[in-house]
Amino acid sequence: MKRFTFILIVFASVPMLGQQNISLEECYELATTNYPLAKQSQLFEAQSKLDKAIISNSKLPQFSVDAQATYQSDVIEIPIPNTNIEALNNDQYRATLSVNQLIYNAGATDASIMVRAAQLKTQQKQVEVNLYQLKQNINQLYFSILLSQETQLLLAAKKELLQVKLGEVQSGIKYGVLLPTSDKVLEAELLKLHQQFSEVESNKASLIETLSSIIGKSLGDYTSFENPLLENQLNTNLNRPELQLFQLKKNEIESNEALIAKQNAPKLLGFATGGYGNPGLNMLDNSFQPFYTVGIKLNWNVFDWNSNKKQRESLSITKDIVDTETELFKLNTGIELNQQQQEIAKIESFITSDLEIIDLRKEVLKSADSQLKNGVITASAYITELTNLYEDENTLVTHKTQLQLAKANYNVIKGQ
Template sequence: MKRILLFLVILTAFPAIAQQSITLEECYNSVTQNYPLAKQSSLLETQNTLEAAVISTAKLPQLSLDAQATYQSDVIEIPIASANIDPLNKDQYRATFSVNQLIYNGGATAASLAIKSAELKSKQKQVEVSLYQLRQQINQLYFSILLAQESNLLLKSKQTQLEAKLKEVSSGVKNGILLPSSDKVLEAELLKIGQQFKEIESNKLTLIETLSSLIKQPIDASTEFKNSLIKIHVQKELIRPELELFQYKKDEIENSENLISKQNVPKLLGFATGGYGNPGLNMLDNSFQPFYIAGVKLHWNVFDWNANQKQRQSLAINKDIVDNETEVFKLNTTIELNKQQREIEKIEAIITSDEAIINLRKEVLQMADSQLKNGVITSSAYITELTNLYEDQNTLVRHEIQLQLAKANYNVIKG
């Protein structure tokens, strides 16, 4: 029973002590979902719904209430004395309630709604573009943290090697084989390593805090940053959200052209007006009376001084501007891709050289280790060779991280 309880305690505690890990792709997803700008997408959709509802009211009956009281200096009189018709009052009163119903406007309402839909897509895609452009900043932070993480591991390896060597040297000093100060040199180097640990951890913590703020996700110093092998995207065409944004802008222009083409279409409306006033529709009846009017009305703007045509020409120029922006973007992106490709090739060549240098450094260190045991060289000379190997290994790690960063940036640029 005790064993079962102990197992349950360990099982319950395990998630709390398990080391958290994170990948580059998770950082991309987090910034897309959690960055404050991401909230604009839903806000824009809500705003568009409200604006579309306003436009759709054009299909509904338009109701209006009017009332007026007037006094006029003169009124119509019947110039026949025997007609026995009372003259109109100079003070007159009228209250009316009118209903206007749009019957046909050539699809202008639908065209306006299409524009709003196109505007929403453009604005939401602009938000996506802005979020996508954060990826290179995430790359820089992520791989800088990864470099600090790998440098820390290398430094631990150097520390372990020095501690083991210190035991050997201390034994040699006691036995009179090595100089009395040999162990002190190694101890001083271990103290320097302790300082380097603190510097690496401080820099790493600063980078982690910056990345955590950017992606709005808690990350602590114990989090493991996965060093997954980055593969270059092989597709030939660019797949960038900016290209979709340019297309949405063109769609928006085309919808505007469609709306303009419907502005001069005849509009047919039905109307009805009911009222109560003095006089009513019968001007000869000098009393308060109800009245109503019902009918249809046609409105057609026959000539607009070519304003419609000029608006279309302006929109055509806007479309050409968007095409030009697309061409410029593709050109600049291709240039950036070529530069990044050259950077990748350069780093790969340097890494090959780094590996050859490290192999030579290891051979030199082996000889220095043997010479130190035999008292041929001092601890300082041994530390020099060990430091040279460590620095070259650190250089290799830095170049490997730079290669991963260059590939990640290449993928971001290509989309």
């Protein structure tokens, strides 16, 4: 059994040529950078920049060109005898260029820009939340691959031990100590091991391919997945991005409230219009002539049937809804953390039992090894005890991996 343990340690410690190492944290970081959803953050930022520029344009002079040609059924006439005032033409023409300049709108433009900035922060945080939710999927894949690695090491150690034992049995057969067919049992077990190797390798390759697609990095068959050292801080403080998202949603609502409060404020504009037409501003001159007007204009919506007030009340209700969503999220997350703590405690108790069982199995196998050498038991009986030990070793490895997975999921749920 010392040889079995030594072989397992050697396989675990000897690096393979061309080996590529990767850690769980690296997988998190790569997914955050390379997953297709991550591109949305930059797209939202570019879109927000354009929207802000559009909003800011309202501070610039606004130009418009108008042209019209009309035919009127009647025109103004001045019925004063002995005057030379010519009647207007029924067909009239006018072309104008107008300029409007916002002078004052109580900061509504800046408030609109603040709303768009708040929307961008919410959108980008939502992307972060969606990417964060990938972590548990990555955990499942990563630790399944780790389990495959550990299983391969166990199988390799078992194979090495069987090959050594096969040599001893064949020597015993040669000298007539053991039955002639004793080695066939060991050879059959080695063939079964080859099948198990193939199955584990196939499953591992599938898991690696899936993980590669999520993190956006090619991982080869010789990639070594580092076993993380995970610790859990058992306190009630949450640091999930969802909580930050809820706060940003409230900030966005508050910025909308500030904008709505300015919508009914007075607006002051300056304007200028220049044109050419027949008639111009002098209605008594029936000819084409240039003209212009300049001035300022005040616009103030003094009564809106309480629409502005109702909009703000609606936003206040939306803010209360966000508060309830926050409390619900904290409640559900607390339940998940408690369940995960129970899972960790359960697996730790399993590991304690596994170690006791393995110690007993080693004693039994040690006795079976001696009995096989002396021809007291058959190779089949020895294989049975060796398989029992392997299965219990595999159960221990599985439970250790499950414990690491449970701890990793606990940290993800908690946001640490």
